[in-house]
Amino acid sequence: MGSGAPALLRTPLHDVHRRLGARMVDFAGWDMPVQYPSGIIAEHQAVRTACGMFDLSHMGRVYVRGPDALRLAQLCCTRDLSRIPAGEAAYSLLCNERGGILDDVIAYVLDAETVLFVFNASNRESDAAWFSQKRDQRGFAAQVDDQTLATALIGVQGPTAQSVLQPICNGDLGALPGYAFLAAVEVAGRPALVARTGYTGEDGFEVLTFAQDAEHVWDALLSAEHVTACGLGARDTLRTEAGMALYGHEIDQHTNPYEARLGWVCSLHKPEFIGRETLTVMKAGSPARLLVGVLVEPGGVPRPGFPIVHANQPVGSLTSGTFSPTLKRNIGMGYVRRALSEPGQTLHIEMRGKLVGAEVIKLPFVPHRARPRAKITPEERPHT
Amino acid sequence: MTNPADRRYTIEHEWIKAEDDHYVIGITAFAQDQLGDIVYVELPKVGDRVQAGNAFGVIESVKTASDLYAPISGEVIEVNSDLVDQPQAVNADPYDTGWMIKLRAEDSTQIEQLLSAAQYSEQTGE
Numbered sequence: 001m002g003s004g005a006p007a008l009l010r011t012p013l014h015d016v017h018r019r020l021g022a023r024m025v026d027f028a029g030w031d032m033p034v035q036y037p038s039g040i041i042a043e044h045q046a047v048r049t050a051c052g053m054f055d056l057s058h059m060g061r062v063y064v065r066g067p068d069a070l071r072l073a074q075l076c077c078t079r080d081l082s083r084i085p086a087g088e089a090a091y092s093l094l095c096n097e098r099g100g101i102l103d104d105v106i107a108y109v110l111d112a113e114t115v116l117f118v119f120n121a122s123n124r125e126s127d128a129a130w131f132s133q134k135r136d137q138r139g140f141a142a143q144v145d146d147q148t149l150a151t152a153l154i155g156v157q158g159p160t161a162q163s164v165l166q167p168i169c170n171g172d173l174g175a176l177p178g179y180a181f182l183a184a185v186e187v188a189g190r191p192a193l194v195a196r197t198g199y200t201g202e203d204g205f206e207v208l209t210f211a212q213d214a215e216h217v218w219d220a221l222l223s224a225e226h227v228t229a230c231g232l233g234a235r236d237t238l239r240t241e242a243g244m245a246l247y248g249h250e251i252d253q254h255t256n257p258y259e260a261r262l263g264w265v266c267s268l269h270k271p272e273f274i275g276r277e278t279l280t281v282m283k284a285g286s287p288a289r290l291l292v293g294v295l296v297e298p299g300g301v302p303r304p305g306f307p308i309v310h311a312n313q314p315v316g317s318l319t320s321g322t323f324s325p326t327l328k329r330n331i332g333m334g335y336v337r338r339a340l341s342e343p344g345q346t347l348h349i350e351m352r353g354k355l356v357g358a359e360v361i362k363l364p365f366v367p368h369r370a371r372p373r374a375k376i377t378p379e380e381r382p383h384t
Numbered sequence: 385m386t387n388p389a390d391r392r393y394t395i396e397h398e399w400i401k402a403e404d405d406h407y408v409i410g411i412t413a414f415a416q417d418q419l420g421d422i423v424y425v426e427l428p429k430v431g432d433r434v435q436a437g438n439a440f441g442v443i444e445s446v447k448t449a450s451d452l453y454a455p456i457s458g459e460v461i462e463v464n465s466d467l468v469d470q471p472q473a474v475n476a477d478p479y480d481t482g483w484m485i486k487l488r489a490e491d492s493t494q495i496e497q498l499l500s501a502a503q504y505s506e507q508t509g510e
Binding site: 041233 | 420421423424426442444445446447449475
């Protein structure tokens with residue numbers, strides 16, 4: 001690394017990772033654990049069979065506050081947040097005017113004047129600037145408050161996550177549906193927001209604490225039985241098996257939501273949001289290409305960027321690819337033209353000059369077991 | 385990690401050990417640890433000739449792929465076919481059951497150019 005390289009950011013759990021013997025990597029400018037000594041496969045299996053913990057503090061945590069907070073959030077999000085009651089969160093996209101995806105985010109509706117956004121680490125500053133710019137253009141009364149460095153975010157994921165978290169949390173987690181959260185509870189005696197959200201396909205929680213409480217909360221959770229610290233390596237294999245998009249891989253400014261199969265978070269009935277006009281046109285015409293999952297014949301591991309080949313012609317490239325620890329098979333995702341996107345379609349992946357057989361299969365690779373969200377009834381819509 | 389003294393090492397993290405009239409080749413404990421969980425090993429066929437310093441195969445972990453380099457030139461007389469189904473043996477036992485190929489050397493003096501266990505340990509800072 002050259003001497004001009006900026007110092008990597010460190011999460012409040014940085015010392016913990018070093019203490020646990022993690023291997024650290026530069027991820028979007030943060031010094032993050034890619035794996036602990038147990039290894040990616042053991043960490044992955046822990047989340048599928050018991051409970052794994054993740055430091056997610058590199059992700060952006062930006063509060064939009066004020067009388068026009070919801071108007072600003074509604075303007076920037078493709079999803080209709082007026083349908084999300086306080087105490088619930090929603091997955092959404094931020095699109096530009098051309099319908100390109102600026103980020104995929106989770107919006108936590110705290111109250112009528114506060115929405116907490118979790119952004120991808122790589123987009124934190126540009127997203128916050130985007131919100132501020134749109135606020136200024138409209139003259140909205142809203143503050144864009146980046147609290148990333150003052151807070152920590154800990155993922156607690158897996159079928160036993162609730163039994164790990166409940167003994168040290170004073171809120172009733174059993175009653176919490178998917179995407180719901182408890183905004184003011186204590187975890188290990190420290191103030192926290194606990195949400196039933198995640199990025200693994202399993203049931204689980206994300207715990208937001210103040211930075212100074214992060215190590216105490218982490219250690220309390222990790223001291224429970226059968227909890228495994230997991231790094232970004234396992235996070236990637238888990239989300240790939242779950243068929244979930246990763247910004248910079250499946251989605252970016254040059255992909256549109258419909259080809260990424262994310263049309264379900266584009267609420268075109270919403271009278272106004274950035275990108276709505278373009279997305280309306282995009283939806284009317286079918287996308288020329290679609291994101292697919294492929295099961296690849298045994299052999300080398302398919303990696304992002306490897307060409308997808310059909311009838312000896314390149315027809316796309318993998319956006320993600322990995323060995324699936326659950327299926328013990330090689331899997332990948334990528335875009336192909338619509339005619340090649342049906343499950344059962346045979347393709348090839350070019351791996352270092354060799355063609356290896358692949359078959360399109362319906363996503364996700366591993367069924368989701370996350371708890372469903374509560375049904376939203378009209379009387380539960382405080383913002384409409 | 386202790387590197388056995390009964391063999392030689394390369395700076396690319398292979399080991400080579402004399403055994404009867406041939407040589408056994410694998411990767412070091414340091415290498416398997418750096419790679420992480422190994423999920424695939426691609427080896428040459430019996431009868432293939434390998435050239436010192438050239439790639440003879442590929443090893444892949446969940447996160448990365450890496451070439452395997454031949455410490456000396458020779459003819460492949462056996463490959464560890466157990467690694468097809470059990471590539472994790474390279475993680476569990478890199479110096480014994482995780483071996484990769486056996487070679488008949490073209491010029492056994494080539495091995496004298498390679499690192500001793502102590503020199504290799506110095507290289508890896510172990």
